[in-house]
Amino acid sequence: MFLQKNELLGMAAELLAGVLYTALCFGTAALLAAVL
């Protein structure tokens, strides 16, 4: 198999981290837009 299980899990962890950070930034933008 081209990708091993570990590599797939690693990629999933990276994607999750990327999405979570994007969500954090969106949440901050939403909060600031609402408050200011």
Add this chain to the structure above:
Amino acid sequence: MNKTGAGASSARVICYYTGWVVIGTALLILIPLLTALLLREWSPALDFLIGFSVSVLAGAGLLLLGGLGRGCRYRLQWMHGFVIAALSWLVLMVLCGIPYLLSGHTEGFLDACFDVMSGFTTTGLVLTQDLDHLSVSLNMWRHILTFVGGQGMVVLALSFLIKNTGGAYKVYVGEAKDVELAPNVIGTARQIWKISMVYLVLGTAALWVVGVRIGLSPLPAFFHALFLFESSWSTGGFAPNSQNIMYYHSFLYEIITLVIFLLGSLNFGLHYAVWRKDRRELFRNIEVRSFLVTSFLACAGAAALLSASGLYTGAVAVFRRVVYNVLSAHTTTGLGSVYARQFALEWGDRGVLILIAAMLIGGSACSTAGGIKGLRVGILVKGMMADVKKILSPERSVKICKIHHIRDIVLEDSAVKSAALITVLYFLLFSAGTVLMVFLGYPLLDAAFESASVSGNVGLSIGVTSPAMPSVLKVWFIAAMYLGRLEFLSVFALVGFVIGGVKKKWSAR
């Protein structure tokens, strides 16, 4: 004369390896050539055929100058690695610009060289005209250049084309990528390409689905997806249209490219560690922490400023117009969701200053990103804190400062000095560009913005970069992109090598 390996002069060794790099890159031209033939773009096909022929001839000429038969016995020294990396980028800039020039979309060869250097260095500034009517094959070429430039094209060519790769690591370091993922350079190059290829398939598929959903036909949607992936992953900033990411009017398209360029700006060593098993590295790594802190502060600061000014209202508008651009600047991508002059006319001095700071800090070392790099910022902050602690501690106590970058590392003065040196050089490059533009008549803030974008290999523009700008500025931008990307030392080595050679010739007369 300096002899290396089988009694060869340094010049021969450099010609030999540069020849292989040129041949390797010439082979890449076959991809847009094939694309042109498949899509029946006959005129661009001829341009690429000419570009391919000239590149192969130039590569063969360099190999002959380097003593083709004896090449496998050459031993690469550190100086060779640095000079080969720096020289290859210059030779390739000229050769890869041929299809641009022949396409008729650039005003002259200088503009063609500018766009090639912008692609190679993953900057993303554009002088090519009428982007919306470019052939698919030329777009393919533009985005391949930025993708391969981000991965490290010199080591790619060397590690796949020649058997004797013992010294290729030295070229790798010369290309500002001093990460060893595997015991040898072929293994490292393959790991980097494996990671990038997996993301290429995934990212292109995701963008293709969204592209079809927003109304693009399946084949154009595929090309747009492929180009935008290459541009985002390599933190390049090119797009196959003049409106950049705004062309798609899609929040989802922006989110996907945002996640791709966030991941693309991470250190390949970090990707490798996470893919192997060490997931905690994502949170422990000094570079990631540094990036999270500075990028979050920049995003929050810009969002607060532009929300309070009433320019953007609502969470979605603030995120798409402010956060997207700040993160694009910080990761040195350069995909933009507002028009260039909006930065100058609407964002105001404080908004532009935040972007300048983000662009100068940049992404991670040994990634596709440019700028001073999060690792150096982290090292400088840690070094400063260690010095303050030392002053406040009893004189006899010994304090050891550690940082975590893939593994725990004791922070030594040499690492702090090296980080400080590169940071100072970046600031000098940024300042020199700003001063030059101010003397050419541009407003100070515009000059500082464009200079930060060029020095940090970002690609966002405030409107200075255009085919009408003075030639001296185009040459400066090419030099600044080149210096910023190779992180100075390789270019200095090349200049020293040339000056040394000229001096020897002069004294031999």
